[in-house]
Amino acid sequence: MEINDSISVLKGIGRKKADIFHEMGIETIEDLALYFPKSYEDRRSVTPISELRAGSKVLIQARIVNKRMGANRFKKKTPLMLNVSDDSGMLEVVFFNGYFLNKLFDIGKEYVFYGSVSENLNRFQIVHPEFALAGSSDDVRGIIPIYSLRQGISQKEMRRMQMDIKDIYSSIKEWIPEDIIRKNRLASLDFAISNMHFPSNAKKVLQSRYRLVFDELFTLETGLMYMKGAYGEVRGISIDISEGDKFISKLPFELTSGQVESWNEIKDDLKKHKKMNRLLQGDVGSGKTIIAEAAMLSAAASGYQSVIMAPTELLARQHFDTFTRDLSSHEIVPVILTSSMTASEKRMTVKSISSGDAKLIIATHAVLEENIVFKNLGLVITDEQHRFGVNQRRTLSGKGEGVNILVMTATPIPRTIAAILYGDLDISQIRTMPKGRKGIHTYKCSHGERERVLNFVEKEMKAGRQVYVVAPLIEDSDSIDAKSANAIFDELQDRFHDYRIELVHGSMKSDYKDKIMQDFASGEIDLLVSTTVIEVGINVPNASVMVIENAERFGLAQLHQLRGRVGRGSDDAYCFLMCYIDSEIANARMNIITSSMSGFDIAEEDLKLRGPGEIFGTRQHGLPQLKISDLLRHRDVLDAAILSARELIERDAKLENPESIMVKQKVKKMFGSDISIDL
Secondary structure (H helix, E strand, O other): OOOOOEHHHOOOOOHHHHHHHHHOOOOEHHHHHOOOOOEEEEEOOOOOHHHOOOOOEEEEEEEEEEEEEOOOOOOOOOOEEEEEEEOOEEEEEEEOOHHHHHHHOOOOOEEEEEEEEEEEOOEEEEEOOEEEEOOOOOOOOEEEEEOOOOOOOOHHHHHHHHHHOHHHHHHOOOOOOHHHHHHOOOOOHHHHHHHHHOOOOHHHHHHHHHHHHHHHHHHHHHHHHHHHHHHHOOEOOOOOOHHHHHHHHOOOOOOOHHHHHHHHHHHHHHHOOEOOEEEEEEOOOOOHHHHHHHHHHHHHHOOOEEEEEOOOHHHHHHHHHHHHHHOOOOOOOOEEEOOOOOHHHHHHHHHHHHHOOOOEEEEOHHHHOOOOOOOOEEEEEEEOHHHOOHHHHHHHHOOOOOOEEEEEEOOOOOHHHHHHHOOOOEEEEEOOOOOOOOOEEEEEEOHHHHHHHHHHHHHHHHOOOEEEEEOOEOOOOOOOOOOEHHHHHHHHHHHOOOOOEEEEOOOOOHHHHHHHHHHHHOOOOOEEEEOHHHOOOOOOOOEEEEEEOOHHHOOHHHHHHHHOOOOOOOOOEEEEEEOOOOOHHHHHHHHHHHHOOOHHHHHHHHHHHHOHHHHOOHHHHOOOOOOOOOOOOOHHHHHHHHHHHHHHHHHOOOOOOHHHHHHHHHHHHHHHHHOOOOO
């Protein structure tokens, strides 16, 4: 048996089981060896029956005194009850599929049982424990690995297969450079793999896990730094930023400290003959657009074209209107490119882009099309980056040589996590809001308070203001106890029949959806019922109320984004979180959002509550899913991995030296098609 052999060579792996393993990402013997337990159970010592406590998980060794089947003994799921005894007492062991198991137990023989102790009619019992004949080959004691498995493969089978390939673990070669292993005092790879599957004590599990977590985070960081070097350290276009400075100096207001700091960082990037790769984070309304305008004006004045790509046509048109208004005193005339333009409009715009006449372009995904050719593209800005993949960003930057990249997002992510998720980008953050921007009065409301909320909604509409009502579902569901947009729309149409009410959700055609949103923006709709499609929406200064139904079903970052749809005008704004579940976690989350208006502070608290894996699933950022490491729990390992990855990239940026060849292979395997790397 070889390490690269298919798992089908193992005894007991037929076609069906092989398919299940393939679904788990296990194709080869090496894949199986590197599929690690999710947890462990301590089965090193036997607990006397007299010392059992309800709720504890225990290993007992006892003799079967008697056994009996339930009333209908020939039914497959008829319970089997065993009375077992050791020197200290008696215990009942229950199995509900007794028809099959009855013949496996002989009265008078000793067995070991492992399971949770419960109490029934003042007697302790263990229901459906794992079991084995005492002293048999199945009687496994010690620290037992527990794997995350699919139906069709049992823990016992997985442990047996790991035993079958145990001697091959040593065939998996060390791939991290020797000096990095030594400097970080890492266990050997053979030691780590062996002790993850067959640990003799807890200390060895910790040593092994540290090594394997380090391996994964080192691979991740090396890949990100490789990408940063490949796309960020190349010679870039240098841009004179004096026009941007002039634009900012003539604004009728002062920039916030966060805007000033971010603009200075972007200026420093643009002045260099090094390609800019920067992420600009800032809450909704923090003033990111002003920074984008200054950067794009600078590019145009330097003779280069710039493009800002928005995730929706409505947002693109909003940018176009804003840029046209703000830059009216300049000679630069913005152009817009969207997929809904007529053929003649599109033809003229594409021609002006290819000739270089169009210096400042606002676009949607339409700009990614192959026939869109720029004459001298110098700056690319993507707005709301979480709507775009890494490859889309790369496609756009690939339309020019050494193009500077600025990514803008209103998704608040703590800097420590952003540094990992956007490891190929430098980071700027606008954490301060402009003066005079009002807060949004945010309240957690129960079902009993809904009538008062709806009365308040009517009062606001009567005063000429507009309202959002957001639901977690489009249609009612038998399996999910939550309000649907369709049901709420029908209810509010009946209640507020003197007002203009509309419905919008993700299943509608884009054109119709855009028309509804445009009608709401122009004031033709008083109340808009929607799903989260408005999370990235247009600016409606007259919208003063946001009602979020079943707020407990939304993440904190999402609630904050939705809340940011209101409070953009001069009127007081309100957000009502209709929370219908009284749980500790729901209450904690509602307390966080009602007490803070800072997206960054909210993200930090959400991170503590849920951890990064659930909030910032790396796949949505174009990065690989982590299998064994956790960005929050393993910060100490992450810091060490970052330092080591930086050392390696500094001495071998292209991963070409002999010591880096296997690292390069690991990086390619982890990132797949998201990374361009020659092997």
